[in-house]
Amino acid sequence: MKDQDTLMSENDDDIARLMELAGPRAEPPAAARERVYQAVLQRWEQTPFIKPQASHQRRWMALAASVLLGLGIGYLTLNQLPADAPGVSGNIVFASGGYSIRGSQDISAPQLQEGAMLRTSGKGRLLIQLDEYTTLRLDHNTSITLQSSSEIWLHSGRLYADSINGAGIRIETPFATITDVGTQFEVTANGETLKVTVREGGVEVKLLGNQVLTATAQAGMGERLTILGANEVQRDTLATTDPSWSWTQGARDAYDLEANSLHDFLFWATRESGLRLRFTSDAVRIASDSTKPCCGKVLDPRQAIDDVLATSDFFALDGQAYELLIDFRR
């Protein structure tokens, strides 16, 4: 191997020849680049902000300090804390109607401890924030146990999970385990029947006999699995904008337009409506991110899309029924 290539030498015949014969690197198709760019950008915008890491030396000093502090606190509190105090599994951010909590839980506290058992009443609905990107909505007469922020036991009733970043939450039911893969989906458990309906992305459903099924949503249609008596499976589809999803709108607060950009509003409203958001170009998307929508708070996301766009320089192009394609008035 020619390792003697120095600043003064022009020992480059081999590389020159190779490069000439190989030619320039092939560029991927522009359309593919644009599609992937938009998709990855959207995901990146949903990822959490990470603080810069300290240098190695500062990290070690911080680690040493925290160990000493931990030992001190541990010594002082060892005999005062329960040996296995439960962690926090989520927060209730919206409640309507009535609900009850069982377990070692103070009902007046919005923070839910691991192991908390919740039951909504015949008119009750709840929205629980499990982590920054994952929420859980409970419909009327639903009973769950929050084992942790990523493991939920659904005893009966209906829940809707919205996991923007593919957090991998697991829903345990008497007949199956449902794991999300970055998605919106609904699970209904009633007696001998379990229904899993996907609105975005995909889920894996593992039946009691270890059979694994998948259900996905594409082009505005989501798959629905109906599992009868643990192993009889029926499969059909449901539109992501079907009115039967509308119960989820009763389990959240109004959206504050003034606290968010037009881009964020459109992202929220399309996600709530089962639509896919697209922009005609990155420039339009960026412009929407620096535009403030008007005005106040909204409840109905589908109606609000029309109202908000009408008061902005942006508009929706005619396109697929399952997507909202945004352009800028030039």
Add this chain to the structure above:
Amino acid sequence: MHHREDYQLVQRVLQKNRKAFEDFFEIYFARLFRFCSARVSQSDAVEDIVQETLFKATRSLASYRGEASLFTWLCQICRNEISNWYQRSGRKSEMLVSLDENPDLISTLESLQVDFDDEVDRLTAAKLVQLTLDYLPDRYGRALEMKYLEGLSIEEIAGRLNSGAIATQSLLARARRAFRSAFREVQKDLETAT
């Protein structure tokens, strides 16, 4: 070896720096696309695999420590995605490049003392060289292309890179050494892929 520039880019992406994200995408999308295209023949599948790779990378960037180059790290994710795709699609893994038709290039490659085995024999030289360039730091790859493909003088390259003539000569010397070394990495990578 710590890949400081890659690590710093990742840190800025994690801090939601838009320019850093654009740089990250600009540098690595095309490289991953070529990496994947050399292993999967369906172009729509290539797009899906690269997108999924970047999704996973975006979610896992915080775990990047700079111990390998960022491209090597991304290739590892991409390789897993390719393997998953082959499993799901029930197809047999394939390498899509072949050297058989170009004896000139084979002899040139041999002058680099590349050990040819059955797998490398099936590579086309063009793709092998392009994959090698992808493994280099962006600045090295661009400098080599400017010199040997565009035929620019040292002064012209220096002008484009906002650098001095001596520094550019030094950069090219380092780029050539890195090219030869990366050639072996590509070989190794292809061997482990089979």
